[in-house]
Amino acid sequence: xQEITQLHAIFDRTRGYINRFMGIIQPIIDAAQDExxxxxxxxxxxxxxxxxxxxxxxxxxxxxxSGKESLAQLSDRELSQLLSDVxxxxxxxxxxxxxxxxxxxxxxxxxxxxxLDGMREKTHADYLQVKEIMASLSGxxxxxxxxxxxxHDEGHDIHQVDHLKASATAAHGVASVIKHAAPAKTAAPGKxxxxxxSLKGH
Amino acid sequence: xQEITQLHAIFDRTRGYINRFMGIIQPIIDAAQDExxxxxxxxxxxxxxxxxxxxxxxxxxxxxxSGKESLAQLSDRELSQLLSDVxxxxxxxxxxxxxxxxxxxxxxxxxxxxxLDGMREKTHADYLQVKEIMASLSGxxxxxxxxxxxxHDEGHDIHQVDHLKASATAAHGVASVIKHAAPAKTAAPGKxxxxxxSLKGH
Numbered sequence: 001x002q003e004i005t006q007l008h009a010i011f012d013r014t015r016g017y018i019n020r021f022m023g024i025i026q027p028i029i030d031a032a033q034d035e036x037x038x039x040x041x042x043x044x045x046x047x048x049x050x051x052x053x054x055x056x057x058x059x060x061x062x063x064x065x066s067g068k069e070s071l072a073q074l075s076d077r078e079l080s081q082l083l084s085d086v087x088x089x090x091x092x093x094x095x096x097x098x099x100x101x102x103x104x105x106x107x108x109x110x111x112x113x114x115x116l117d118g119m120r121e122k123t124h125a126d127y128l129q130v131k132e133i134m135a136s137l138s139g140x141x142x143x144x145x146x147x148x149x150x151x152h153d154e155g156h157d158i159h160q161v162d163h164l165k166a167s168a169t170a171a172h173g174v175a176s177v178i179k180h181a182a183p184a185k186t187a188a189p190g191k192x193x194x195x196x197x198s199l200k201g202h
Numbered sequence: 203x204q205e206i207t208q209l210h211a212i213f214d215r216t217r218g219y220i221n222r223f224m225g226i227i228q229p230i231i232d233a234a235q236d237e238x239x240x241x242x243x244x245x246x247x248x249x250x251x252x253x254x255x256x257x258x259x260x261x262x263x264x265x266x267x268s269g270k271e272s273l274a275q276l277s278d279r280e281l282s283q284l285l286s287d288v289x290x291x292x293x294x295x296x297x298x299x300x301x302x303x304x305x306x307x308x309x310x311x312x313x314x315x316x317x318l319d320g321m322r323e324k325t326h327a328d329y330l331q332v333k334e335i336m337a338s339l340s341g342x343x344x345x346x347x348x349x350x351x352x353x354h355d356e357g358h359d360i361h362q363v364d365h366l367k368a369s370a371t372a373a374h375g376v377a378s379v380i381k382h383a384a385p386a387k388t389a390a391p392g393k394x395x396x397x398x399x400s401l402k403g404h
Contacts, residue, residue: 034368095249105238163241166236
């Protein structure tokens, strides 16, 4: 059941990442001065909220399954459903990686960029590991059926681009239209408040 | 089985819309002059590809179910799975509406804007109808369980914005950085080829 334990760790980690990402993006939405910027980041956050909703069911289920002695305790139907759910979240990891990459074009300060790029790197590694685990699990189907494990990194040059590097020299981020910093939030003494101004102004 | 027939019509229609949308967006990706624009539209198209992959399984399944005499021929487990799949595609319709709205900020020509806005309007109506159908279907569970029918239009002012109007006066679309028109494609005699130039130049 090592694979199930690994899947549990991956999807539990990405739940934490979603929360960190939301904390970084929400100030942009709050400070947006035009409907396009607001819609753009609202849309990305909403998709991550939907993913979080699914993970809140999947992660406890994986924890439950990891407590079983062997996958043979799952029926073919249960294993098929599990693989289908995990496959959807494989796409979810792929899409999250792209949300992180798109956000790199927004922020100029090193701290936020390092945070986003760290999550991007680990998310991509998690995506590849989920793919490997799925290939292993699908081999256990008694009827020999296999899910479609199309790798979204194949056939698209855009996935080979180093977006950390490309975004560092990008002349215009999507939210270059944000003109005003958000009002400074109350921060811990001696600690800078996280505002669009503090994120973008350095 | 009227509801299942309606669901089948809705998801069959949105498959056609995905193809039309892809035809409108692909030239932007092909002509993009920077990695951010390319990633942005590639990402949107990839999410729609994933949705298409799911619909290619769901639409024939709905067709099959609509041929049954009554939903009572489905087990609780089958009905639950069906509702879960339809709920995912309810989110898919909502996200597609936002992809269409975001794209309105890209195009200045009336023909493309009218096409995008027409699909947006029908997609939103379809989204609302799916929600109604799900509420009706979930009442038939013998155990009284109900799926979460959270309306993504509640609590977000952004969904009340008329993006057709807002985008008409927007100073900068995301792809304002696209500098060169794509090479003109071969078009039917007397009919203008659909290129980024023809889309953006008017």
